[in-house]
Structure formats: C-alpha cells, structure tokens
Amino acid sequence: EAQVTQNPRYLITVTGKKLTVTCSQNMNHEYMSWYRQDPGLGLRQIYYSMNVEVTDKGDVPEGYKVSRKEKRNFPLILESPSPNQTSLYFCASSADSPQETQYFGPGTRLLVL
Amino acid sequence: SQQGEEDPQALSIQEGENATMNCSYKTSINNLQWYRQNSGRGLVHLILIRSNEREKHSGRLRVTLDTSKKSSSLLITASRAADTASYFCATGASGGSYIPTFGRGTSLIVHP
Numbered sequence: 001e002a003q004v005t006q007n008p009r010y011l012i013t014v015t016g017k018k019l020t021v022t023c024s025q026n027m028n029h030e031y032m033s034w035y036r037q038d039p040g041l042g043l044r045q046i047y048y049s050m051n052v053e054v055t056d057k058g059d060v061p062e063g064y065k066v067s068r069k070e071k072r073n074f075p076l077i078l079e080s081p082s083p084n085q086t087s088l089y090f091c092a093s094s095a096d097s098p099q100e101t102q103y104f105g106p107g108t109r110l111l112v113l
Numbered sequence: 114s115q116q117g118e119e120d121p122q123a124l125s126i127q128e129g130e131n132a133t134m135n136c137s138y139k140t141s142i143n144n145l146q147w148y149r150q151n152s153g154r155g156l157v158h159l160i161l162i163r164s165n166e167r168e169k170h171s172g173r174l175r176v177t178l179d180t181s182k183k184s185s186s187l188l189i190t191a192s193r194a195a196d197t198a199s200y201f202c203a204t205g206a207s208g209g210s211y212i213p214t215f216g217r218g219t220s221l222i223v224h225p
Contacts, residue, residue, distance in 0.1 A: 004155075031211075042201065043156075043215040050211070058212050090155055099143060099205030099213050104155035 002027045004105035006091050012111045013081055021076045021108050023091030031094045032074040033058070033102065034066065036087040043090065048098050049074055081112045119202055119219040127224050132189040134219040136202030137182075143205045145178055147187050150199045150218070159187075159200075164207070192223045 004025045013019055025032065033048040035058075045058030049068040063085055065077040074093075078085060088109050092102040120135045136145065144163045148156040162169045162178045162185065169176050175188040189196055199218040206214065 035215075040217060042217040043203075045212050048211055056211070088153070092156075097205075098211050101146070101158045101161055102156075102213075103158070104148075106155045107153065109153070 002103070004091055004093055004103050006089075006105040006108050008108060009106065010109050012113065014113050015082055016080050019078050019081060019110075021078075021089060021091075021110070023074045023076065023105060024072050025074075025091075025093040025103070026072065027093060027095070027103065028071065029093035029095050029103075030071075031096065031098050032068065033092045033094075033098045034064070034074070034076045035090045035092065036060065036085075037090060037107075038087050045098070046076070046089075081110075083112050086110060086112045119200065119216040121219060122217070123220045123222075125222045125224065126192055128192060128194055130192055130223075132192050132196070132221055132223070134187050134200055134221070136185045136187070136204075136216055138185075138202075138204045138214075139183065141207045142180075143207045145176075145185050145205070146203045146213070147174075147176060147185075148201045148203060148215075150201065152198075156201065189221075192221075194223050194225045197221060197223045 007022045034046040035043045037043050044060045047066040049055045091105040094102045146161045147159040150156045160171050160176050173190045178185045199220050201218045203213045203215045
C-alpha cells in the first residue's frame with residue numbers, strides 16, 4: 001500500500017531536549033516536505049527536499065533541521081525545542097514538485113513543555 | 114504569507130444538500146488543489162486544477178477556477194455525513210517557488 005508514515009504519532013517533551021520525528025515514503029517520490037499546522041494559520045511549509053542531499057527552506061524553517069540521506073526518508077530534527085514549536089506536524093511526498101499532488105502522513109502531535 | 118483564503122470558515126448542512134466552499138488567492142498561480150482533512154488526520158488530495166482549466170469534475174466533486182477573479186470553488190453534491198471534514202485549498206504560485214500555500218480551511222459538518 002502506497003503510504004507516508006511518521007513516528008512518533010504523539011510526543012510530549014520538555015524545552016531544550018533534542019528530538020527527531022521520522023518520515024518515510026514507499027512511493028519512490030522525489031519530493032518530500034514537512035509542514036506544521038496551527039489553529040487559525042493553516043499549513044505552513046517548514047522544509048522541503050527535491051532529492052537525496054538536496055533540501056531547502058520553506059516558510060517557517062527557524063528552529064528546525066532536516067536531512068535527506070536516503071530517498072525514502074526525511075526526518076525532522078528539533079535541536080532545542082521550545083514551547084512555540086508545539087504543533088501538529090505533517091510529512092508529505094510528491095512525485096513532482098510540492099506544488100503538485102502531495103501524499104500526507106498521519107501527523108505527529110508535539111507538545112513542548 | 115497566506116495566499117489561499119477559504120470562505121466560509123464553517124458550513125453546516127443536512128445530508129443530501131450541496132456544499133459550496135470558495136477559495137480566493139492573491140498572486141498568479143500554476144495550479145490550485147483542494148484537500149480534505151478529517152479531524153486531526155493527514156490531508157487527502159481531492160482534485161487539482163491547472164491555471165488554463167476552468168472546471169474539473171471528480172465523482173461528486175466539481176471544482177471551478179476563475180483566474181481573472183483569482184478564485185476557485187469546490188462543490189460537493191448530495192453531501193453525506195462522511196463528507197464531514199475540513200477542506201483546504203492550496204495554491205502553487207507561478208515563478209518557480211516550490212512552496213505551496215494552504216488556506217485556513219472550511220470546516221464542513223453534514224448532519225445525517
């Protein structure tokens with residue numbers, strides 16, 4: 001089954017404790033993206049990747065890092081999480097650009113205390 | 114910056130009725146997409162319409178695009194309780210950006 005998976009689905013952490021949210025897709029897609037969704041603000045792109053070792057900033061990259069060492073995986077790293085990073089995070093992949101049809105993961109709900 | 118803006122923010126209808134939601138945007142686009150999101154879950158792609166298209170259909174969905182007014186509408190005919198969800202438009206701006214811009218969404222409730 002074609003899908004995008006994320007782990008963990010729920011995470012509670014404390015300020016400053018590094019964390020990684022994993023994302024994996026099995027569709028051999030070139031493009032992968034990370035979004036955060038906040039009430040009243042819709043989805044905002046954090047980072048995207050066009051291929052292995054090629055990443056670029058989205059609208060809200062501050063406080064986040066990404067890497068793309070393998071085509072199927074695109075982890076999101078919060079080196080020093082802060083409470084304003086409490087949000088619902090989605091990973092997405094697309095065969096063409098992120099402007100084309102994207103397939104979203106189930107989401108990771110993060111609470112930073 | 115927010116490009117797509119959906120209207121209305123919330124819509125409540127009875128099963129069997131049609132639901133219409135609108136999306137307005139500000140700059141030139143390559144395409145516009147509609148996604149559905151069930152509460153707290155991932156977005157599901159519904160339909161993509163390109164800037165040179167005016168109307169597209171997919172099952173009970175009908176999407177129109179008016180580039181002169183910078184607006185799009187999504188019509189769901191004969192709504193079902195299972196259509197209850199939030200609906201988002203996402204615009205792909207022309208000019209080479211890889212950043213699609215999502216609106217804040219329309220929350221649709223279909224009462225059985």
